[in-house]
Amino acid sequence: MxxxxxxxxxxxxxxxxxxxxxxxxxxxxRRLGNPKISQPWHTALSFCKNGxxxxxxxxxxxxxxxxxxxxxxxxxxxSWNRRLARYVKAGQHEKTIQLFQEMRQKxxxxxxxxxxxxLNACASLGALQEGRQVHEQIIRSGCEADVFVGCSxxxxxxxxxxxxxxxxxxxxxxxxxxxxxxxxxxxxxxxGQGRKALELFQQMLQExxxxxxxxxxxxLNACASxxxxxxGRCAHEWIIARGWDSxxxxxxSxxxxxxxxxxxxxxxxxxLKMPSRDVVTWTAxxxxxxxxGQGxKALxxxxxxxxxxxxxxxSxxxxxxxxxxxEDVQRVFNKIPSRDVVTWTAxxxxxxxxQQGxKALELFQQMxxxxxxxxxSxxxxxxxxxxxxxxxxxxNKMPSRDVVTWTTxxxxxxxxGQGxEALELFxxxxxxxxxxxxxxxVxxLNACASxxxxxxGRCAHEQILQSEWHSxxxxxxSxxxxxxxxxxxxxxxxxxNNMPLHDVISWNAILGGCxxxxxxxxxxxxxxxxxxxxxxxxxxTFVCLLSACSxxxxxxxxxxxxxxxxxxxxxSAKLEHYTCxxxxxxxxxxxxxxxxxxxxxxxxxxxxxxxxxxxxxxxxANVEMGERIAKRVLELEPxxxxxxxxxxxxxxxxxxxxxxxxxxxxxxxxxxxxLGRTWIExxxxxHTFVVDDQEHPQISQIHAQLKRLSGLMHDAxxxxxxxFVLHDVEEESKVFxxxxxxxxxxxxxxxxxxxxxxxxxxxxxxxxCEDCHTSTKFISKVVGRTIMVRDANRxxxxxxxxxxxxxxx
Numbered sequence: 001m002x003x004x005x006x007x008x009x010x011x012x013x014x015x016x017x018x019x020x021x022x023x024x025x026x027x028x029x030r031r032l033g034n035p036k037i038s039q040p041w042h043t044a045l046s047f048c049k050n051g052x053x054x055x056x057x058x059x060x061x062x063x064x065x066x067x068x069x070x071x072x073x074x075x076x077x078x079s080w081n082r083r084l085a086r087y088v089k090a091g092q093h094e095k096t097i098q099l100f101q102e103m104r105q106k107x108x109x110x111x112x113x114x115x116x117x118x119l120n121a122c123a124s125l126g127a128l129q130e131g132r133q134v135h136e137q138i139i140r141s142g143c144e145a146d147v148f149v150g151c152s153x154x155x156x157x158x159x160x161x162x163x164x165x166x167x168x169x170x171x172x173x174x175x176x177x178x179x180x181x182x183x184x185x186x187x188x189x190x191x192g193q194g195r196k197a198l199e200l201f202q203q204m205l206q207e208x209x210x211x212x213x214x215x216x217x218x219x220l221n222a223c224a225s226x227x228x229x230x231x232g233r234c235a236h237e238w239i240i241a242r243g244w245d246s247x248x249x250x251x252x253s254x255x256x257x258x259x260x261x262x263x264x265x266x267x268x269x270x271x272l273k274m275p276s277r278d279v280v281t282w283t284a285x286x287x288x289x290x291x292x293g294q295g296x297k298a299l300x301x302x303x304x305x306x307x308x309x310x311x312x313x314x315s316x317x318x319x320x321x322x323x324x325x326x327e328d329v330q331r332v333f334n335k336i337p338s339r340d341v342v343t344w345t346a347x348x349x350x351x352x353x354x355q356q357g358x359k360a361l362e363l364f365q366q367m368x369x370x371x372x373x374x375x376x377s378x379x380x381x382x383x384x385x386x387x388x389x390x391x392x393x394x395x396n397k398m399p400s401r402d403v404v405t406w407t408t409x410x411x412x413x414x415x416x417g418q419g420x421e422a423l424e425l426f427x428x429x430x431x432x433x434x435x436x437x438x439x440x441x442v443x444x445l446n447a448c449a450s451x452x453x454x455x456x457g458r459c460a461h462e463q464i465l466q467s468e469w470h471s472x473x474x475x476x477x478s479x480x481x482x483x484x485x486x487x488x489x490x491x492x493x494x495x496x497n498n499m500p501l502h503d504v505i506s507w508n509a510i511l512g513g514c515x516x517x518x519x520x521x522x523x524x525x526x527x528x529x530x531x532x533x534x535x536x537x538x539x540x541t542f543v544c545l546l547s548a549c550s551x552x553x554x555x556x557x558x559x560x561x562x563x564x565x566x567x568x569x570x571x572s573a574k575l576e577h578y579t580c581x582x583x584x585x586x587x588x589x590x591x592x593x594x595x596x597x598x599x600x601x602x603x604x605x606x607x608x609x610x611x612x613x614x615x616x617x618x619x620x621a622n623v624e625m626g627e628r629i630a631k632r633v634l635e636l637e638p639x640x641x642x643x644x645x646x647x648x649x650x651x652x653x654x655x656x657x658x659x660x661x662x663x664x665x666x667x668x669x670x671x672x673x674x675l676g677r678t679w680i681e682x683x684x685x686x687h688t689f690v691v692d693d694q695e696h697p698q699i700s701q702i703h704a705q706l707k708r709l710s711g712l713m714h715d716a717x718x719x720x721x722x723x724f725v726l727h728d729v730e731e732e733s734k735v736f737x738x739x740x741x742x743x744x745x746x747x748x749x750x751x752x753x754x755x756x757x758x759x760x761x762x763x764x765x766x767x768x769c770e771d772c773h774t775s776t777k778f779i780s781k782v783v784g785r786t787i788m789v790r791d792a793n794r795x796x797x798x799x800x801x802x803x804x805x806x807x808x809x
Contacts, residue, residue, distance in 0.1 A: 158187025586616025
């Protein structure tokens with residue numbers, strides 16, 4: 001294998017040529033991570049340099065490359081891991097195992113990130129033999145001590161019903177988090193060892209590991225299998241204390257546990273309190289009554305179930321189809337008042353399965369002529385899959401459209417991050433005279449929040465007040481959230497105060513608004529009121545609370561909240577909570593303490609957690625720690641452009657050469673920065689801008705306004721922060737580039753199209769940059785305007801040359 005100075009020279013000279021094919025070859029080489037080069041590669045590159053770059057020379061180069069055996073280039077293990085993860089996520093478990101075997105044949109050395117998806121595939125297939133072979137390779141690679149690998153091994157053996165092997169791995173693990181314990185508990189339940197699962201739960205508590213909702217799913221199933229009623233009631237108390245009783249899966253397990261333990265009174269109480277029920281809930285109750293000899297109650301419940309929504313009907317159809325009982329299928333199908341595409345598909349599949357092809361064909365033709373529900377279901381399916389174009393094709397072909405159709409399309413656009421398109425649909429829907437329902441209003445309010453369309457949100461609020469939905473708690477929660485995200489905490493507070501009832505989502509919405517607007521002490525006061533009202537906080541509550549403390553610089557208060565989360569409210573800290581704490585400590589300058597917290601985590605930190613610390617390094621210009629943390633970010637998420645952007649810590653420290661190196665690495669790896677977008681609402685219309693935007697109809701006036709502002713700001717002492725402009729251009733060009741950032745264009749547009757003294761509200765999808773933050777302060781001073789900017793993290797309120805964040809963001 002060769003990797004000589006001649007090779008490097010060849011590469012450098014080829015890069016300076018204009019020959020496209022030659023440059024493609026070099027890029028191919030670079031994409032492989034600059035591997036050691038075999039003789040064919042070396043020869044091919046020489047031909048590129050010395051062959052006058054002719055087509056004949058290129059053909060000879062390609063011929064040489066074709067001779068190269070596959071194993072001559074060691075492909076980066078990261079690309080293999082990514083493919084493995086992709087196959088597992090898509091449910092292609094057999095392909096995952098085949099790819100791993102191919103990887104081994106090519107002598108690619110696996111790491112811990114390789115083994116986890118392969119073990120998950122083995123677990124899903126019940127492939128014990130393959131799983132054991134993987135285990136042997138894990139031992140040889142030294143990855144057995146990795147907590148995620150160990151957890152996956154336990155899960156694989158448990159799902160393959162080899163609990164002894166699972167125990168061997170479990171006992172040898174140096175640290176065991178709640179996920180590992182859950183795998184063991186559920187594994188014993190699956191193997192019919194309910195009593196042992198309950199003993200494991202007690203042992204887990206003794207070792208100080210806090211359970212989560214998944215733990216209790218296993219515990220309740222264990223109680224059901226052992227008819228352990230008292231232990232089930234104790235578990236129920238734990239669940240209520242943590243606020244998990246509203247979760248459908250937990251509720252189903254409670255109903256099932258009480259029913260199998262013979263306590264139908266308890267099962268009925270849980271059943272009636274459940275906010276939503278599925279076919280599993282109903283079936284558990286019906287079987288419980290049957291087991292207790294209460295046949296009439298079981299029949300009454302079955303009749304109620306048949307009167308319930310379409311989902312229950314679809315599930316019954318699916319159940320009968322699986323048993324091949326097409327007569328029962330037909331009876332249920334005929335009684336369903338409205339049928340979606342899932343129900344029709346289940347019926348058609350059933351007839352095909354029973355070799356009644358003609359009946360299946362007739363049913364398919366009938367389905368095509370059925371009412372709007374089928375169209376709605378198709379629109380919903382495509383929208384949820386993110387295929388908006390297909391959803392639109394169905395939508396446009398529908399002969400009639402009801403409120404469900406329009407609402408489904410709106411929600412589809414929202415799911416794809418297209419808030420403006422969702423608002424346009426809402427306007428069009430109203431023009432056609434379709435009356436919105438509560439789900440429609442929730443969707444339009446979320447759309448307004450996504451693009452900071454405050455005035456349009458207020459118009460929707462007026463409609464809500466005139467409708468029957470003004471007291472709907474879901475609509476109220478969305479109003480609070482919308483006003484907070486659109487920059488009007490006064491309106492958010494007013495709506496919140498007028499709500500007849502508050503649930504945990506209501507409180508989280510007002511707390512989240514306080515966090516975004518840096519109202520840390522106000523958030524703490526709301527949290528006290530929440531507890532006084534008897535509403536139990538959940539994990540999201542503490543994310544909002546800790547974020548509020550971080551944005552307001554309330555370090556001691558944040559530390560107290562973080563401690564009370566586990567000690568008082570029995571809520572296990574997740575990655576989001578630790579990210580808030582790292583941000584809180586890092587922003588206050590306690591960088592080492594923040595890093596120590598990450599190192600002591602009971603689970604593997606993700607890139608976002610390290611990036612929170614990296615952002616703090618940038619604020620405090622700690623280059624040494626920033627370099628170390630940046631490597632961690634790039635190891636975990638090499639394709640995340642944010643890591644490269646934050647590496648501009650070098651620019652803040654004036655190290656432009658190092659900053660350019662980072663930018664070069666980003667480009668070589670093909671990582672693209674996310675395009676910055678800024679939205680501003682003027683006269684109930686949302687306008688969008690991107691950097692160097694030339695498409696807006698008023699762009700000439702906007703440029704003229706920016707030129708005027710530039711002069712005023714210069715006279716007031718503004719100096720452009722050009723360190724972040726990495727292009728090799730003259731200083732004047734750098735200043736021009738900064739002047740045309742999307743938020744500056746939006747502000748200039750707002751100044752042109754609003755009356756003097758009117759506050760401006762804009763929203764950006766990324767974190768506001770140093771120069772835009774500084775220039776917005778100056779603009780607020782020289783034009784005498786209040787400017788509110790919502791970036792990816794928080795609100796900035798600029799007034800008279802000062803920002804509410806005090807340059808701490």
